Amino acid sequence: MKTLKQYFQEAVSGKWAIGHFNFSTADQLKAFVEAAAEVKSPIMVGTSEGEADFVGREQAVALVKSYQNEGYTVFLNADHHKSWETIKAAIDTGYDTVLIDASKLPFEENIELTKRVVEYAKSINPEILVEGELGYLRGSSEVQEKIEISQADYTKPEEAADFVARTGVDRLAVVFGNIHGIVTEQEEHLDIGHLKKIVQAVPETPLVLHGASGLPADEIKMAIQNGIANVHINTELRVAYHDTLHEELEKEPKETTPYKYLKPSYEEMKRMIKKYLELFGSVGKI
Ligand SMILES: [Zn+2]
Numbered sequence: 001m002k003t004l005k006q007y008f009q010e011a012v013s014g015k016w017a018i019g020h021f022n023f024s025t026a027d028q029l030k031a032f033v034e035a036a037a038e039v040k041s042p043i044m045v046g047t048s049e050g051e052a053d054f055v056g057r058e059q060a061v062a063l064v065k066s067y068q069n070e071g072y073t074v075f076l077n078a079d080h081h082k083s084w085e086t087i088k089a090a091i092d093t094g095y096d097t098v099l100i101d102a103s104k105l106p107f108e109e110n111i112e113l114t115k116r117v118v119e120y121a122k123s124i125n126p127e128i129l130v131e132g133e134l135g136y137l138r139g140s141s142e143v144q145e146k147i148e149i150s151q152a153d154y155t156k157p158e159e160a161a162d163f164v165a166r167t168g169v170d171r172l173a174v175v176f177g178n179i180h181g182i183v184t185e186q187e188e189h190l191d192i193g194h195l196k197k198i199v200q201a202v203p204e205t206p207l208v209l210h211g212a213s214g215l216p217a218d219e220i221k222m223a224i225q226n227g228i229a230n231v232h233i234n235t236e237l238r239v240a241y242h243d244t245l246h247e248e249l250e251k252e253p254k255e256t257t258p259y260k261y262l263k264p265s266y267e268e269m270k271r272m273i274k275k276y277l278e279l280f281g282s283v284g285k286i
Contacts, residue, residue: 001068004075004096004129007042007285008171008206011229016281017209020044021273022079022141022234024051027262028241029063031269033072038270040286041277044097044230046079048141049086057093065094073286077131079232084113091121091128099173099208103133107159110134114167122168134163135175137210141234145185149177154194157201164202171206171230174198181235182214190219192226199227206230213237217279224281231280237272244268 011018019036023029023045036043047060055063064076078090078098090098100117102110114132121128135155139147155174164172176194198207206229212220213235220231244265248255255261277283 001071001073002042003127004042004044005127005170007073008129008229010285011282012206012227014281014285015225016285017224017229017231018042018044018282019273019276019280020046020077020079020208020230020232021237021276022046022048022051022232024054026063027266028237028269029067031266032273033067033074035270035273036074036277037072039274039277039283041282041284042073042075042286043273043277043282044075044077046077046099046232048079049081052078052086052090057089057095061094064096080133084116087117088120091117091124095128097129097131097170099131099133101133101173103135103137103173107163111163111166114163114169118168129170130168131171131173131208132163132167132169133173133210134160135173137173137175137178137180139180139183139211141181141213141238143182143184143235143239145183147179147181147183147186149179149188151191151194154191155198157197160198160205161201164205169205171208172202173208173210178209178211178215180211182239188214188216190215190223192219192222195223195226195228208232220279231276233276237269240268240272241265 021032075096078095080101081087100114102113118130121130136153177191208230209228210232212231248264
């Protein structure tokens with residue numbers, strides 16, 4: 001199996017993106033890796049701090065390793081880990097890659113914590129990739145009404161260059177109109193012109209688009225054509241998983257066998273993942 005670093009190099013030069021999907025349960029993870037394998041697409045799966053607490057870090061690592069051992073091309077990411085303690089726990093447990101999200105801290109403190117994580121991760125295993133985050137990404141991974149979007153929150157290109165040079169991160173999460181989650185009372189739009197300025201500042205660094213749920217497909221595509229190499233989807237999957245399961249439980253109220261009533265939500269996850277991987281251009285890249 002190629003390393004995640006190799007896949008990122010290929011994604012950057014080939015102008016496609018690696019899909020990143022969050023899971024809280026083993027049936028979601030199973031749907032993600034099986035869907036990706038069916039279309040020969042490398043994927044990243046992630047647990048946030050909350051998701052990691054629920055699944056268990058040891059368990060998340062063991063589950064993903066079990067798929068890797070069977071030949072699946074899947075990499076485990078510690079998504080938006082915000083403290084030294086939680087991210088160290090993820091590195092120590094054997095996550096393939098981590099996102100240290102210190103973006104809400106002042107710039108110098110963000111650099112300091114991110115640099116510490118890069119140094120620690122590489123001392124444990126040089127293959128562990130570290131993502132940093134710069135810019136103010138608003139919203140949370142749920143359905144919200146309205147989120148204020150301001151250019152002041154965007155990742156500043158000159159700061160991005162400084163940040164990458166001083167921290168040594170392997171990839172960078174950026175803000176250019178994206179927000180976390182889905183909003184119902186407004187339209188979400190990406191500022192591709194701003195993305196281009198960030199790319200010019202850090203042309204060698206794979207850039208990550210968070211909060212792609214709720215964005216029009218053509219804007220996601222445009223972002224990938226202009227330098228995004230990694231796309232995170234969480235909320236849309238959560239909503240579809242919840243709604244499909246809810247429908248099934250209402251339809252078959254007497255069915256108590258989990259592998260039966262979980263089947264439709266599992267199938268829906270697979271269908272959605274394939275749709276995203278197609279959009280990201282990663283189909284057939286294994
Ligand atoms: Zn995110």
